[in-house]
């Protein structure tokens with residue numbers, strides 16, 4: 356979930372304890388985390404998420420098979436796995452290891468990077484819960500560390516734990532290269548854009564922002580009652596996910612059913628966000644997804660959220676609109692859209708619906 360909503364600092368109810376602390380102490384799930392009736396059928400089908408070889412996709416004049424797989428992925432699941440992306444396996448492992456090391460530290464250490472200022476005011480960046488707006492808000496079974504990584508000059512390095520500082524910088528640089536490469540291939544996938552391969556890149560602007568989210572899902576005694584992360588679509592243009600390959604948990608919704616999403620070692624998962632769904636006038640899909648927990652195993656994910664300059668307005672691309680293809684989304688200011696995101700998320704609603712005509 357890409358938390359958003361500016362850096363306003365209203366006084367909020369006292370934050371609940373980290374789930375990691377609760378998980379260690381209790382066999383039961385506290386009432387505030389109960390989000391499901393516990394009688395849903397278990398999801399047993401794995402989504403056949405396309406696997407794209409990035410080196411083949413981007414090779415000059417080549418990669419026709421990969422390009423057609425990509426187009427299918429963009430229009431159907433809005434999700435695909437990327438292999439052969441050029442990010443060293445050792446760097447990916449180091450990023451995962453550093454994230455695990457951060458969450459394994461004593462609470463006192465982690466709280467040096469807290470997202471509560473003076474224990475009272477919530478800020479987006481830092482370690483803790485997502486924003487908790489009221490005492491009766493149902494909570495997710497997840498702790499997170501959330502950091503702005505781009506623009507580089509805006510980093511709040513005091514909130515960056517030493518154990519992951521250097522590796523996060525290197526990992527971001529590599530993921531951003533992959534993202535730019537994908538954005539060009541995604542523009543090529545829309546014939547209507549002609550040869551404007553930089554169409555999507557140009558949308559981002561100089562002040563585009565990228566956030567990193569490290570999510571830690573402790574084991575939960577009653578996975579049937581809670582969400583690791585409740586259903587949502589990302590408010591981003593595109594999110595790049597590195598998932599724990601030893602335990603599943605991510606699920607995607609399509610045509611009325613939930614599907615498991617599995618990853619493979621050293622593979623990135625690309626998840627399209629609402630911004631590209633709006634700009635592509637609904638041709639590309641921003642999937643609704645959620646995370647479920649596991650009774651025995653902890654789970655970790657590292658996500659980079661790529662988003663357009665918050666001061667910009669987005670709307671369906673002119674070249675995609677004609678009398679047979681009317682605009683399906685309104686013009687929205689990115690900052691206002693992302694501000695609505697968390698408010699909707701905490702009420703179990705999709706902000707995307709507010710942008711539809």
Ligand SMILES: O=C(O)CCC(=O)C(=O)O
Nearest residue numbers: 356357570605646656658
């Ligand atoms: O942890 C995951 O697998 C997905 C996390 C996610 O969807 C998000 O942070 O937006």
Ligand SMILES: [Fe+2]
Nearest residue numbers: 356357588589
């Ligand atoms: Fe998400």
